[in-house]
Amino acid sequence: MITGVIMAGGKGERFWPKSRIKMPKQFLKLYGDRTMIQQTVDRLKKVMPIKNIFVVTNIDYAEIISDQIPDLPTGNILIEPMGKNTAACIGLAALHTQRLGEDSIMVVVPSDHVIKDEETYISVLKSAIEKAKAGDNLVTIGIKPSHPETGYGYIKFRKLTKEIINKNPVHKVEQFVEKPDYDTAVRYVESGNYLWNSGMFIWKTSAILNAIYRYMPELNKALNTIREYFDTDKIEQVLYEEYSKLESISIDYGVMEKAQNVYVVPGDFGWDDVGSWTSIERLYEKDENGNVIRGNVVSVDTKKCIITGSEKLIATLGIEDVIIVDTEDALLICSKDKAQDVKEVLKELKKRKAEYL
Amino acid sequence: MITGVIMAGGKGERFWPKSRIKMPKQFLKLYGDRTMIQQTVDRLKKVMPIKNIFVVTNIDYAEIISDQIPDLPTGNILIEPMGKNTAACIGLAALHTQRLGEDSIMVVVPSDHVIKDEETYISVLKSAIEKAKAGDNLVTIGIKPSHPETGYGYIKFRKLTKEIINKNPVHKVEQFVEKPDYDTAVRYVESGNYLWNSGMFIWKTSAILNAIYRYMPELNKALNTIREYFDTDKIEQVLYEEYSKLESISIDYGVMEKAQNVYVVPGDFGWDDVGSWTSIERLYEKDENGNVIRGNVVSVDTKKCIITGSEKLIATLGIEDVIIVDTEDALLICSKDKAQDVKEVLKELKKRKAEYL
DSSP, X not given: OEEEXXXXXXXXXXXXXXXXXXXXXXXXXXXXXXXXXXXXXXXXXXXXOGGGEEEEEEGGGHXXXXXXXXXXXXXXXXXXXXXXXXXXXXXXXXXXXXXTOTTOEEEEEEXXXXXXXXXHHHHHHHHHHHHHHSSSOEEEEEEOOSSOOSSSOEEEEETTOOOEETTEEOEEEEEEEOOOOHHHHHHHXXXXXXXXXXXXXXXXXXXXXXXXXXXXXXXXXXXXXXXXXXXXXXXXXXXXXHHHHOOOOOXXXXXXXXXXXXXXXXXXXXXXOOOSGGGHHHHSOOOTTSOEEESSEEEESXXXXXXXXXXXXXXXXXXXXXXXXXXXXXXXXXXXXXXXXXXXXXXXHXXXXXXXX | OEEEEEEOOOOXXXXXXXXXXTBOGXXXXXXSSSOHHHHHHHHHTTTSXXXXXXXXXXXXXXXXXXXXXXXXXXXXXXXXXXXXXXXXXXXXXXXHHHTTOTTOEEEEEESSOEESOHHHHHHHHHHHXXXXXXXXOEEEEEEOOSSOOSSSOEEEEEXXXXXXXXXXXXXXXEEEEOOOOHHHHHHHHHHSOEEEEXXXXXXXXXXXXXXXXXXOHHHHHHHHHHHHHTXXXXXXXXXXXXXXXXXXXXXXXXXXXXXXXXXXXXXXXXEEOOOSGGGHHHHXXXXXXXXXXXXXXXXXXXXXXXXXXXXXXXXXXXXXXXXXXXXXXXXXXXXXXXXXXXXXXXXXXXXXXXXXX
């Protein structure tokens, strides 16, 4: 049995003012006609039925998820009492997939990434699933790097492995590495045995629970307590108490970097994490001056800008490398090289104008 | 008798999108709590009664003027059938002040300039009026230049003249010169005998009509025809016919550059023609990063920008020397060094989105 776990608790601050705390990136149509999470569900439904898909999120987003994915059973929306990074999120989901069977395969994916070539993605995913079925393997999907990106973590794999499943090679992972500096990234890409860490994981429920038992005893203890109170009226209180005690640790750091039986399937399917407004440049077509323009825009002498509006007229004159995002109640004007620092604006808003967060 | 003529037909395109064809600069509150034309009327009322003030404009602005200056007699709004520059405008006004008396003094002023030091202005204006009363003199007010501005015309005066009226010196004008290039402007300012052309003129009605008779025979002929049809039901038609035939000529070019009896009173009263968005920098206080900010703005790492909005939040990050003007239905983002080229945006709008003009 194959199950899906969609991690959908992120706040996506870097897409402010289009994204807000109450409506983060995964619920927006940043690419295509469906929202990011809808596209994520659409993809998983090609490999498993909707009743096997769990969405892990927080209480604020439960209603949006119900609205955006009407065929998702209400019980499949798993509410974390607070965000404690991906290890806790995945652990909680595993308690649910476990009830569907110890051997159930978990396909864990973020809710806010773009995948352009769905066919190739499904093929890679199926190979990863096969590898996960064959034992206690912890499998991840690594993205073939197109450039020395410093915004992603990398996965180093051992080139010797020659295993091929369903046409896709599977490699043994040597190391998960943090976001590198530029020179290191160049070295990684040139070496040919580094992939981008996509945050997508495939394993048996029993395999990840065993790994958590082995490498994350505190989380394991919390999960055991939570399991005891399932289907009781104390579950919310217990979840809150147990989550309160947990450290905030990623599954990469907590498990993947320590485990031995870790494999990666390289993928090349137009993946993008859409991490900030500059990502939009990779997704949309540019005009003859290198601008990405959406909305009612008149641009004169305007180069390499990203302009996103709606009905209201936006006129630009003599600007270059500027990001303009116009929404109903807030407007952002930001130089492209500061796109990663939108959080600085949010800090100011927190202090003075929290209604716009 | 002293009369006032306020020229209020300008389109003020350089303040788009705050100004529109239907609501140009002179009707906006760009500085202070009253609109530019209201402030102009307020100043003139210190020297003459409202019933002596004429406002020359076109049919589109008549209602705005009635609304903004409720005590102005309706008959004092003079409607030109089309804009034909300042010579025709002043000629038409002279036909009206003539009916109040051949010797009536005309104080001709633009409707869209800022004057910060009103007391000094009134003193300079009174001196100009005295000089105009004393014969057929054509008198203008010149602004002491604070910097080598290339956006203004200049008035060269003869330093020898030592005449002083009411504490203000009066000089004989040698030459009206067009907008200079930067090096020439530097030379003008250093020489000490150049002033900025403010477009303010003071003379007897008979004096300017005589000058038009002498230097602008076509305009003189048209005015004589128009005068004949005053108070008849053909006046609108005649105005249209006569204006249609006229060349578009400024009073500077048509009369002032040719006449001999031209005088200038230098003034230093915080004058600004508010010619484009960058003028706003001279009028408003800057924050510690050199920004002029009005509206609901959060700026991070933002320098030397001009930001004008209202209730909607404008957030800026990592930008410098940018002009941002947000209005209900249109937003302009423009580099400061292109502020004079806003007309390029308007050209585009004319072609594609005329509703925003």
